[in-house]
Every structure is written in structure tokens, then in C-alpha cells.
Amino acid sequence: MKKIIDLFTPNKKIDKSTFLMMAVGQIIFVLFVWVFLAPTLIPRPLDILKAWGTLATNGGLIQDLYISLKLCFHALLIAVTVSVLIAYSTLLPFFKPMGFVASKARFLPMIGLSFIFTLLSATGYDLKIKLLVFGMSVFIVESMIKIIQSVTDNEYNHARTIFGSEWKVVYERVILGKAHEMLNAVKQNFAIVWVMLTFAEGLVRSDGGVGAMMLNENKHLQLDSVFAIQMTLFFVGILIDYLFGLLRSTLFPYADLATQKR
Amino acid sequence: MYAYEKKETILKVENVSLTLGETNILRDINIEIKDIVRPGMSQGQIIGFLGPSGIGKTKFFEMLSGIIPINDKNALGKISIGQNLEPVKLGRVGVIQQNYPLFEHRTIYSNLDIAASIKYKDAKERAERINDILVRFDLDKRKKFYPSQLSGGQRQRVAIAQQILCSNNFLLMDEPFSGLDPNMVKKVSKLIIEVANMHELNTIIIVSHDILSTTAIADTLWVMGRDRDEKGEVIPGAKIKYEYDLIEKGLAWRPNIESTHEFHSLCDELRGLFPNL
Numbered sequence: 001m002k003k004i005i006d007l008f009t010p011n012k013k014i015d016k017s018t019f020l021m022m023a024v025g026q027i028i029f030v031l032f033v034w035v036f037l038a039p040t041l042i043p044r045p046l047d048i049l050k051a052w053g054t055l056a057t058n059g060g061l062i063q064d065l066y067i068s069l070k071l072c073f074h075a076l077l078i079a080v081t082v083s084v085l086i087a088y089s090t091l092l093p094f095f096k097p098m099g100f101v102a103s104k105a106r107f108l109p110m111i112g113l114s115f116i117f118t119l120l121s122a123t124g125y126d127l128k129i130k131l132l133v134f135g136m137s138v139f140i141v142e143s144m145i146k147i148i149q150s151v152t153d154n155e156y157n158h159a160r161t162i163f164g165s166e167w168k169v170v171y172e173r174v175i176l177g178k179a180h181e182m183l184n185a186v187k188q189n190f191a192i193v194w195v196m197l198t199f200a201e202g203l204v205r206s207d208g209g210v211g212a213m214m215l216n217e218n219k220h221l222q223l224d225s226v227f228a229i230q231m232t233l234f235f236v237g238i239l240i241d242y243l244f245g246l247l248r249s250t251l252f253p254y255a256d257l258a259t260q261k262r
Numbered sequence: 263m264y265a266y267e268k269k270e271t272i273l274k275v276e277n278v279s280l281t282l283g284e285t286n287i288l289r290d291i292n293i294e295i296k297d298i299v300r301p302g303m304s305q306g307q308i309i310g311f312l313g314p315s316g317i318g319k320t321k322f323f324e325m326l327s328g329i330i331p332i333n334d335k336n337a338l339g340k341i342s343i344g345q346n347l348e349p350v351k352l353g354r355v356g357v358i359q360q361n362y363p364l365f366e367h368r369t370i371y372s373n374l375d376i377a378a379s380i381k382y383k384d385a386k387e388r389a390e391r392i393n394d395i396l397v398r399f400d401l402d403k404r405k406k407f408y409p410s411q412l413s414g415g416q417r418q419r420v421a422i423a424q425q426i427l428c429s430n431n432f433l434l435m436d437e438p439f440s441g442l443d444p445n446m447v448k449k450v451s452k453l454i455i456e457v458a459n460m461h462e463l464n465t466i467i468i469v470s471h472d473i474l475s476t477t478a479i480a481d482t483l484w485v486m487g488r489d490r491d492e493k494g495e496v497i498p499g500a501k502i503k504y505e506y507d508l509i510e511k512g513l514a515w516r517p518n519i520e521s522t523h524e525f526h527s528l529c530d531e532l533r534g535l536f537p538n539l
Contacts, residue, residue: 257410
């Protein structure tokens with residue numbers, strides 16, 4: 001009884017075995033609802049698994065996933081480079097307005113922009129890259145600018161009393177000191193590009209990719225296949241998120257020490 | 263009484279004033295610190311800097327350290343330090359802030375190394391200095407740790423060590439006794455005295471609200487406050503209103519000074535000043 005009360009007590013620490021039991025219980029509950037109580041229209045887990053098998057062996061899911069991942073990481077690389085440059089440049093007063101405008105561009109609807117980007121792109125791939133880079137950069141820039149602004153006056157003054165030069169202060173306090181948070185911003189915003197992928201690939205289906213594949217299956221009302229692709233995107237997304245976390249803790253071992261202590 | 267001599271001036275503040283926006287923060291500050299020499303020993307200087315909250319002590323600290331430079335616009339006057347009384351420059355005066363900011367992305371050794379690299383270009387000499395200070399400050403077993411893995415007391419020692427390695431004899435400490443239990447206050451007081459006496463010219467200025475702890479280790483006290491006009495209204499702009507030479511009063515460097523009657527009388531006198539500052 002006490003263990004059950006603990007589960008509903010704020011900030012209560014619970015042991016690993018209780019946590020594991022609770023998590024397994026919740027998964028079983030979700031599966032139960034899905035299998036027995038969900039509307040008949042929703043494909044059941046076994047149907048999805050079968051569809052996944054067919055897509056993976058004969059449907060070209062693996063090849064399309066590779067195409068999507070390639071596109072995604074290409075866009076991510078450009079978006080991170082652009083975002084880092086814009087965010088760091090806001091430390092110089094001259095570039096502050098540019099950073100402000102770039103971060104506010106996230107309120108622009110993508111549908112309208114896709115027409116402009118189509119006119120500016122030579123190939124379908126080019127168009128997808130432009131859409132993804134834009135869609136991701138405006139969010140990453142916002143996060144990165146916030147990280148840069150989180151350096152306190154005390155922290156700046158501490159570095160100033162050591163280095164004297166403001167360039168060195170910025171290098172130590174912002175570029176080196178906040179690198180782990182910058183990577184975290186990329187990790188958190190990666191989900192945006194992952195979600196946008198289907199939208200971008202849907203615009204240019206000739207290149208393939210899981211987004212195009214999903215829209216094609218959707219068109220033919222193959223819901224079990226659509227769910228299979230969704231699940232693939234979901235689990236690959238989680239895997240990439242985990243890998244980002246691993247990269248962060250390897251490159252910046254100090255990053256989570258303070259929270260680990262608590 | 264101890265034998266001592268006050269030799270050359272090592273810090274001189276002349277007609278310093280500061281205005282931020284329309285507000286006059288500091289005005290007409292004139293003070294100086296002389297090198298105190300005691301025969302047969304290295305004697306540094308410890309100045310206790312007292313005053314009510316929000317009076318402008320931190321701003322004065324920022325001017326003393328060069329964070330707010332004298333600019334002939336809103337920050338006026340002259341601040342000179344060292345034996346040659348050169349104008350103060352950013353990086354020459356160490357500042358130890360209340361929450362002890364360090365470089366969280368660097369290990370303790372690396373925190374000290376980056377600070378020492380400003381003054382000691384030769385890698386071997388730098389390593390020797392760092393290792394020496396790590397041992398002195400009982401941090402040698404923590405050198406591979408990151409700042410977030412340290413206790414508050416250890417962070418404070420790293421912050422002091424860092425500033426000693428990169429600054430030139432002058433250390434400004436903001437509230438070093440804040441939030442410490444009596445045992446820790448004793449330890450920190452001992453550490454401040456040790457740091458001050460590490461070099462003849464070492465000068466530590468302590469901003470604190472803890473009158474007892476500050477007076478117990480200082481040789482000089484500055485009390486910051488604002489003047490009042492005939493109607494009793496506060497005249498904007500704080501200045502050093504009172505200066506106490508504790509050596510002359512026979513209240514400096516004495517072991518167990520806290521148990522003497524004169525010490526407590528002085529602390530009472532200081533407390534009595536606060537309501538009118």
C-alpha cells in the first residue's frame with residue numbers, strides 16, 4: 001500500500017524494481033486498450049508487425065529509411081551550422097536584429113514557404129533540404145540564443161577578471177562553457193526535422209523516402225502499413241535521440257553531474 | 263602592541279564617483295591602502311568593507327577590479343594599484359564572488375591552469391604553482407573533479423586559488439562568510455589570513471555583513487554610507503564615511519580577539535552606525 005502511495009507522492013524516490021513493475025504494467029495496460037478496446041478501424045499490433053515484415057522484405061522500407069535518414073542528417077548538418085553562426089553572431093550588437101528575426105521566423109507557415117522554396121530550388125532534393133533546414137533552423141536558433149543569454153553577469157565578470165579580453169571571455173564562457181547545452185538544443189529540436197520529414201518527402205515523392213512511402217500507403221488506405229511506418233519512424237527517432245544523449249555524455253562528461261547529484 | 267610600519271601606498275582611490283542613468287551611486291571616494299611591514303614576517307593587508315545592503319559596495323568592487331572602467335563620463339576619478347601605482351586594469355585584481363562562479367566545463371586543475379596561463383607562460387613553472395596551491399588549499403585530491411562535484415567550501419577555495427594564480431596581489435571577496443556555520447567561518451577566516459600573508463603585498467578587501475567575523479581578521483575597516491542634509495534627507499551617492507585603523511586600536515592580528523571587551527565594544531559601535539548610513 002505504501003508503495004502505491006509513494007507512486008502518487010510528488011518527488012518521491014522509488015526503487016528500480018518498483019519503477020520497472022510500474023512501467024511494465026502501464027505498457028500492458030496500453031496494449032490491452034489497443035487490442036481489446038480501440039476502434040476496429042485501428043490496426044492491431046500483430047497486423048502492424050505483419051505489415052512491417054512485408055514492407056521490410058518486399059516493400060523497400062529499409063532503402064527508403066536510408067534515403068530519409070540521409071536527407072535528414074544532411075539537413076541537420078546545414079541547419080546546425082547556420083543556427084550556430086546566427087546564434088553566436090548575436091553576441092555582436094550588429095547582428096542582434098538578424099538573430100531576433102531568424103528566431104521569430106518560426107511563426108511563418110510552411111505551406112506558404114514551400115511555394116517560394118519551390119521557385120528557388122533546382123531539384124526536388126534541393127527543395128526538401130531547404131524546407132527542412134528552414135523549419136529546423138528557426139527553432140534551433142531560438143533555443144541557442146536563449147542558451148547564450150543564460151550566461152549571467154556574475155559568470156561574465158568572473159571570466160573578465162581572469163582574461164581581461166572580451167573575446168576570450170566569450171570563447172570560454174559561451175562557446176566552450178555552453179557547448180553541451182548547444183548540443184542538447186540540437187538533440188531536442190531534432191524531433192522537429194524528424195516530424196517534418198514526411199511533409200517534405202510528401203511534396204517530392206519521386207525521390208522516395210519513408211515520408212513518400214507513408215503517404216502512398218495512406219492513399220491506398222493500407223492503415224496497417226501506415227502504422228508500421230509510423231512505428232518505424234517512432235523507434236528510429238528514439239534511437240537517434242538516445243545516440244545524441246550518448247554523444248553528449250561522452251563529449252561533455254560534466255554536463256549532467258549537477259543533476260546526478262540531486 | 264605589535265611592531266609594524268606602514269610603507270608605500272599600494273592602492274589609491276582618488277575622487278571616485280559613479281552615476282548610473284540619473285542615479286548617483288558613489289561619490290567622492292578617497293582612500294588608500296599602504297603596505298604594512300612587520301619585522302621578520304610576511305604581512306599582507308586585510309580590509310573589511312562594511313555597509314548596508316544596496317548602498318553601492320558591489321559597484322565600488324566592480325570599479326576597483328576594472329569591470330566598470332573609469333571613463334570620464336559616468337565613472338569618474340582615479341584608481342591606482344601596485345607599487346608603481348598604475349591605473350587599475352581588468353584582470354589585475356581578483357574578484358571572488360559570493361556564489362563562487364567557476365568554469366563548470368573544466369576540471370579543478372584545468373580551472374586553475376587556465377587562470378595561471380595568464381601570468382605564467384612557462385608550462386613547467388605553471389604546473390609547479392598549481393600543484394603547490396592545490397596542496398596548500400587541500401584540493402590536490404580533487405584536482406580531477408568538476409566544480410559541480412565540490413562542496414561549497416571546496417568551491418570557495420578553488421575560486422580563491424584561481425584568482426591568486428592570475429591576479430597581482432589584490433583580491434576582492436564578496437560576502438565570504440555568508441551562509442556558513444561558525445566552524446566554517448573560522449576555517450574561512452584562517453584561509454583569508456593565510457592567503458593575505460602568502461605575500462607581503464597581498465591585499466584582501468572583504469565585503470561583508472558579518473561585522474564580527476570581518477572585524478576579527480581585518481587590520482582596517484571601511485564603512486560605506488551616505489551623508490544627510492540639514493533636514494535629515496539622504497544625499498544620493500555613497501562614500502566611505504568611516505575608516506578604522508584596527509592596528510592603531512590594538513585590535514588587529516591578535517589571537518582570540520573575539521573574546522576581548524574592546525573588540526565587542528567596537529562591533530557594537532559599528533552596529534550603531536548602520537541605521538544612519
